[in-house]
Amino acid sequence: xxxxxxxxxxxxxxxxxxxxxxxxxxxxxxxxxxxxxxxxxxxxxxxxxxxxxxxxxxxxxxxxxxxxxxxxxxxxxxxxxxxxxxxxxxxxxxxxxxxxxxxxxxxxxxxxxxxxxxxxxxxxxxxxxxxxxxxxxxxxxxxxxxxxxxxxxxxxxxxxxxxxxxxxxxxxxxxxxxxxxxxxxxxxxxxxxxxxxxxxxxxxxxxxxxxxxxxxxxxxxxxxxxxxxxxxxxxxxxxxxxxxxxxxxxxxxxxxxxxxxxxxxxxxxxxxxxxxxxxxxxxxxxxxxxxxxxxxxxxxxxxxxxxxxxxxxxxxxxxxxxxxxxxxxxxxxxxxxxxxxxxxxxxxxxxxxxxxxxxxxxxxxxxxxxxxxxxxxxxxxxxxxxxxxxxxxxxxxxxxxxxxxxxxxxxxx
Ligand code: HAM
Numbered sequence: 001x002x003x004x005x006x007x008x009x010x011x012x013x014x015x016x017x018x019x020x021x022x023x024x025x026x027x028x029x030x031x032x033x034x035x036x037x038x039x040x041x042x043x044x045x046x047x048x049x050x051x052x053x054x055x056x057x058x059x060x061x062x063x064x065x066x067x068x069x070x071x072x073x074x075x076x077x078x079x080x081x082x083x084x085x086x087x088x089x090x091x092x093x094x095x096x097x098x099x100x101x102x103x104x105x106x107x108x109x110x111x112x113x114x115x116x117x118x119x120x121x122x123x124x125x126x127x128x129x130x131x132x133x134x135x136x137x138x139x140x141x142x143x144x145x146x147x148x149x150x151x152x153x154x155x156x157x158x159x160x161x162x163x164x165x166x167x168x169x170x171x172x173x174x175x176x177x178x179x180x181x182x183x184x185x186x187x188x189x190x191x192x193x194x195x196x197x198x199x200x201x202x203x204x205x206x207x208x209x210x211x212x213x214x215x216x217x218x219x220x221x222x223x224x225x226x227x228x229x230x231x232x233x234x235x236x237x238x239x240x241x242x243x244x245x246x247x248x249x250x251x252x253x254x255x256x257x258x259x260x261x262x263x264x265x266x267x268x269x270x271x272x273x274x275x276x277x278x279x280x281x282x283x284x285x286x287x288x289x290x291x292x293x294x295x296x297x298x299x300x301x302x303x304x305x306x307x308x309x310x311x312x313x314x315x316x317x318x319x320x321x322x323x324x325x326x327x328x329x330x331x332x333x334x335x336x337x338x339x340x341x342x343x344x345x346x347x348x349x350x351x352x353x354x355x356x357x358x359x360x361x362x363x364x365x366x367x368x369x370x371x372x373x374x375x376x377x378x379x380x381x382x383x384x385x386x387x388x389x390x391x392x393x394x395x396x397x398x399x400x401x402x403x404x405x406x407x408x409x410x411x412x413x
Pocket of ligand 1: 084085086087116118123124125126127128129130132133134262263283284285286287288289290305306307308309310311312313
């Protein structure tokens with residue numbers, strides 16, 4: 001009997017299923033090892049926050065706030081938004097929990113679901129997963145360089161192919177405001193050559209013109225003034241130090257003065273990793289400094305820097321052999337004595353052995369075939385009062401007296 005039309009996940013969301021999850025879990029473990037090993041603490045912030053946090057934090061004029069947020073009203077009439085990114089929430093938590101009183105910088109990492117109402121395509125989803133890292137409370141260029149190197153190592157170790165790093169500096173908010181005026185004048189002078197979208201944004205956000213693929217717009221920008229040439233001396237020095245540290249570490253990058261990021265909070269360093277192995281959605285991770293954001297959200301003046309990377313894009317760009325789930329070391333088979341089999345499986349697991357037991361009503365022959373398919377190393381046939389151990393590599397079977405004896409054989413194998 002049908003229960004009505006078949007249900008599907010909402011457009012742009014996806015299910016993570018056992019067939020595809022091993023690579024994802026091993027990437028999570030890699031992140032935990034490398035970021036935890038570098039002394040970053042793991043953090044979780046709520047999946048929805050007050051809409052105002054993102055409007056103020058990410059910026060009213062950004063695409064994210066104008067077009068891409070999933071916003072809802074709760075029963076009390078408050079406006080809430082499913083988080084489109086993690087930095088604003090981390091800053092809110094930093095202020096709310098008085099983390100400026102802790103030894104600085106506070107360095108943390110996070111992993112979780114994020115939401116943007118974008119047109120779904122390969123590598124672009126409405127629910128996606130980010131791995132992110134933030135360091136709050138230091139303006140030392142070494143923090144920028146350390147975080148960039150950590151992301152580079154993670155992406156390389158995850159096997160992301162054809163990786164490129166672009167780097168720039170946006171200076172201070174004041175330098176950017178002056179530069180925006182200069183760029184506006186340049187764009188207005190050649191307005192008829194620009195795309196209609198860029199034209200409509202000259203007033204609110206002229207820097208986003210650098211993101212345009214439109215040929216006419218690109219020609220106008222080719223001889224536009226560059227923000228990198230307008231940096232205040234201390235910002236230029238900060239950028240030179242970040243670059244020197246990356247050079248010392250042997251990390252290749254390209255300085256790209258047209259690199260603007262889609263979020264308004266950036267100051268000084270910005271960077272983006274792309275993979276040419278991906279199609280149009282080639283950005284695997286990016287970030288930068290946001291020295292004014294904590295203060296803007298009601299905290300003390302706090303320089304900070306961080307990045308986030310898209311887990312699904314990383315796995316697409318790494319696309320190695322599809323990995324199988326881990327094989328059990330022991331498969332426990334049984335005919336009449338499920339309770340005995342259950343007890344053996346439990347005792348083996350308590351001793352740290354990976355175990356699966358028969359749960360589908362197969363014949364003994366079918367069970368042993370299944371154990372082979374799972375690539376188990378041994379099978380135990382559990383009877384009421386007896387145990388048989390089969391080495392599935394050699395095919396040899398022998399009676400065995402106790403679970404301890406099984407453990408000895410497993411350990412020796
Ligand atoms: P973002 O560049 O907007 O930065 O996002 C970071 C990464 O998330 C992107 O490089 C991409 O891999 C992934 N991503 C973004 N949107 C989607 C999507 N719709 N589907 C799949 N993957 C996506 C931020 O979010 C900043 N909070 C980064 C940051 C942290 N800056 C400082 N600290």
